[in-house]
Amino acid sequence: MPFAPITKVLIVGGGTAGWIAAATLARLLQDQPCRIELVESDAIGTVGVGEATIPPILELNKVLGINENVFIQRTQATFKLGIEFVGWKEEGARYFHPFGRYGADVGHVDFAHYWRRLQHETGAEAGTLEDYSLPTVAARAGKFMRPDPNPKNVLSNLAYAFHFDASLYARFLRDYAEGLGVVRHEGRVVDGELDARGFVAAVRLDDGRRLDAELFVDCSGFRGLLIEQLLGTGYEDWSHWLPCDRAVAVPSENVGPPPPFTRSTARAAGWQWRIPLQHRTGNGHVYCSDHVSDDDACRVLLANLEGRPLADPKLLRFTTGRRRQFWNRNVVALGLAGGFMEPLESTSIHLIQSALTRLMTMFPDTGFAQADIDQFNRASALEYERIRDFLILHYAANQRTGMPFWDRCRTMAIPDSLADKIELYRSRGRFFRFEDELFTTTSWQAVFEGQGVTPAGFDPMASGVPLDQLRSTLARMRDTLRRGADAMPTHGDFIARNCAAPPLQS
Ligand code: FAD
Numbered sequence: 001m002p003f004a005p006i007t008k009v010l011i012v013g014g015g016t017a018g019w020i021a022a023a024t025l026a027r028l029l030q031d032q033p034c035r036i037e038l039v040e041s042d043a044i045g046t047v048g049v050g051e052a053t054i055p056p057i058l059e060l061n062k063v064l065g066i067n068e069n070v071f072i073q074r075t076q077a078t079f080k081l082g083i084e085f086v087g088w089k090e091e092g093a094r095y096f097h098p099f100g101r102y103g104a105d106v107g108h109v110d111f112a113h114y115w116r117r118l119q120h121e122t123g124a125e126a127g128t129l130e131d132y133s134l135p136t137v138a139a140r141a142g143k144f145m146r147p148d149p150n151p152k153n154v155l156s157n158l159a160y161a162f163h164f165d166a167s168l169y170a171r172f173l174r175d176y177a178e179g180l181g182v183v184r185h186e187g188r189v190v191d192g193e194l195d196a197r198g199f200v201a202a203v204r205l206d207d208g209r210r211l212d213a214e215l216f217v218d219c220s221g222f223r224g225l226l227i228e229q230l231l232g233t234g235y236e237d238w239s240h241w242l243p244c245d246r247a248v249a250v251p252s253e254n255v256g257p258p259p260p261f262t263r264s265t266a267r268a269a270g271w272q273w274r275i276p277l278q279h280r281t282g283n284g285h286v287y288c289s290d291h292v293s294d295d296d297a298c299r300v301l302l303a304n305l306e307g308r309p310l311a312d313p314k315l316l317r318f319t320t321g322r323r324r325q326f327w328n329r330n331v332v333a334l335g336l337a338g339g340f341m342e343p344l345e346s347t348s349i350h351l352i353q354s355a356l357t358r359l360m361t362m363f364p365d366t367g368f369a370q371a372d373i374d375q376f377n378r379a380s381a382l383e384y385e386r387i388r389d390f391l392i393l394h395y396a397a398n399q400r401t402g403m404p405f406w407d408r409c410r411t412m413a414i415p416d417s418l419a420d421k422i423e424l425y426r427s428r429g430r431f432f433r434f435e436d437e438l439f440t441t442t443s444w445q446a447v448f449e450g451q452g453v454t455p456a457g458f459d460p461m462a463s464g465v466p467l468d469q470l471r472s473t474l475a476r477m478r479d480t481l482r483r484g485a486d487a488m489p490t491h492g493d494f495i496a497r498n499c500a501a502p503p504l505q506s
Contacts, residue, residue: 003367006214007034012189012203012226013219014040016050016166017335017352019173020060021217024356026180027064038177039185039203039211046170047221047336048314049249051275051282052080052262052346053161055099056438060353064176072499074172075164076278078258079144079491081135083345085450087266090399095450096261097345098135099159101442103477106465112445113462116429116455118470125471129449131478133442134158134485143488144260144495154484161346163262163275163282185211189220192230199330199368200226214366218333222340227323227333234324235339241392241414242320243405244270244342248298249284249314253307257492264344266398267300268292269405273343278501280310286342291405318342326380327373332359339384344394347387350438355380379436386437389418390444397422397451422453429455 009025011018022038029036061068071077082098089095103111112129119126130136134157138144148155178184187205195201202212203226218226227233239245258276265272270287285301292300298313322339326332335352358379362372396414400406414422424430425448431441448454465473489497 010213
């Protein structure tokens with residue numbers, strides 16, 4: 001073998017990214033003679049947010065062999081069936097982006113075309129697209145259960161993710177990773193050392209300790225200690241498309257049982273999240289500092305909490321975009337060190353997970369083949385860009401006229417890749433999903449429809465089904481979904497029965 005295997009990996013940073021990386025590498029490199037170490041600084045701490053997820057996180061739990069109920073109890077987690085968007089199209093409007101598809105197969109084309117044809121021919125009788133989504137109907141009724149394994153059962157038509165406490169999640173994964181032999185160093189990294197090739201040879205801590213490795217995983221957060229401060233990789237700034245650049249976050253007391261969904265409410269210069277956990281609610285206001293001051297943003301947040309605040313609001317600054325290279329020489333940047341897109345669709349934790357999957361398929365030897373690194377960077381950039389376009393759609397397709405921030409978003413130039421998708425959808429409701437694109441047709445349909453991007457027509461293939469048959473089939477579907485949701489337990493009862501978390505020791 002011309003190049004030796006990697007025998008030591010150092011992860012710099014112990015937030016969500018660092019500990020997901022440690023847990024995943026420890027699990028997947030279990031049979032390799034590879035030592036995994038992590039360095040973090042309690043004095044610096046973590047970003048402390050990042051509490052809503054999307055369904056692929058179930059895959060991560062599976063890979064790690066994590067018992068879901070235990071994970072929920074340890075992280076004070078709740079279940080998430082999707083995101084409710086309030087006021088995004090215009091003040092007072094609401095829509096739901098569900099996990100799980102709309103309707104069921106009727107003929108050869110996507111279900112939404114049959115719905116649209118029925119709507120065209122019969123008007124209100126067809127109901128809304130949301131009437132054909134079990135997670136939407138269930139979420140609005142505060143219901144939850146895990147999907148029925150029988151694909152013929154209407155209750156199989158669900159997908160879910162979690163809301164969890166970010167610091168408890170990092171702690172949970174730390175215990176897991178240390179259990180598999182990961183060695184943690186406490187200390188502040190103050191410097192790095194490059195070898196003759198310009199690769200990182202070691203980092204130095206403030207007490208003089210030197211930690212070397214062959215592969216470095218930079219999970220140091222926005223500062224990008226290795227990828228940027230040491231290697232000067234560069235950053236592609238996307239704030240002309242996603243102009244929000246700050247957030248203020250605060251936890252609050254729960255009021256009533258936790259709803260099984262994240263809520264995102266549009267505000268004058270941004271939006272506010274509500275993330276229900278078992279022991280508290282996470283809240284935050286993401287905003288554009290060109291249009292609102294920090295003090296006013298904070299006031300808006302506090303004025304719109306459902307329960308009493310439990311801490312002082314925390315201000316965070318960010319620039320939307322990505323590193324020019326996620327993998328540079330022997331440094332792979334994950335999490336906030338790799339890039340940042342605002343949490344509108346809860347994608348950041350997923351991006352950590354998918355980058356790790358990619359790293360495992362391209363795992364280097366000490367030769368660090370440039371072709372592998374290039375492929376990793378290409379795939380990562382594409383994944384980021386597809387998500388970026390989806391996020392921009394929420395802003396660009398708004399009808400909140402007369403508000404400077406929203407007028408700016410509605411009239412800004414958008415990427416061609418998104419403009420093409422909008423044009424295609426507006427024409428006949430068709431959607432083209434790129435290979436490896438994270439968000440599904442359902443997700444795009446939910447946001448197109450919710451934001452008022454409606455097609456001029458539908459796929460002519462949807463005309464093949466006789467109208468009477470279509471009418472009765474869709475009426476039956478709506479009824480079955482409604483009855484299915486009625487039969488589900490409430491989210492609160494489901495948690496109480498299966499995975500209630502013990503009160504936290506203070
Ligand atoms: P951090 O949490 O910042 O961790 C950095 C680590 O590096 C820390 O351990 C720190 O101590 C260490 N470190 C830094 N410098 C040094 C040093 N010199 N020496 C030693 N150690 C050092 N994602 C989602 O998926 N869903 C969400 O709902 C969501 N909401 C978000 C809301 C906001 C406002 C923001 C800003 C982000 C949100 N995210 C969300 C993103 C998510 O929070 C991050 O992707 C995730 O927490 C990973 O962060 P991290 O581990 O990369 O960085």
